[in-house]
Amino acid sequence: MSQATTARPILPRAFYERDTVTVARELLGQIVVHEPARGETTAGRIVEVEAYVTQYLGERDRAAHSDRGLTPRTRIIFGPGGHAYVYFVYGMHECLNVVAEPAGIPGCVLIRALQPVAGIEAMQRRRPGEKRLDRLCSGPGNLTRAMEITRRHYGADLTSGRLTIRAGPPAIETVTAAGRIGIRHGGEWPLRFYLTENVAVTRPLKFRRYEADLSP
DNA sequence: CAATAGATCATCT
């Protein structure tokens, strides 16, 4: 086992306070760490993200929650970068976003898939029935469940505290840019980024093709 | 294998 994930350097505020697409791309390979007050620490390497911006090539990003303006739910997206925006969808799932851009400019990055790094047994307990380790944190709703990230983390400062993002080993994989998934507008824009061959990356329903599990 | 239905509720109209 190499260096403990909790010993890795935390990404500083300046990392986040840049344009959202840059932050999205550079989040690939970094490590989300959750150290709850009690219970097992879990960590996962970011392998898939989506950027939600104010404009793309001059057009409004109508899929971005911040597009409707400042509301109680979206207020954190308008604040300084490096905070967690966690929201609840479909009466069932929590999704983790990272706020980008300096205060006053809305922008955030949806974390869509992680490669489990630590606390795998805890993740398995929270995701009963999932047999493949590489799918424990595959999908925005699945990774929050596996890592026990909830709306209680809304607004959490990711540069300190129990939920942090830390520098991962330099990613050597190639990055693919593709359309975002599950939205009505702006689905053709290449604002989804993932490590090309990574098995945890999700696919649009239409193209899902799960290979057989070859692990023992 | 592919397509669809149902779960279930915060948010905004």
Added chain:
DNA sequence: GATGATCTATTGC
């Protein structure tokens, strides 16, 4: 009152 940055089980071929 409708909708949604989802996921899984179930149906049908």
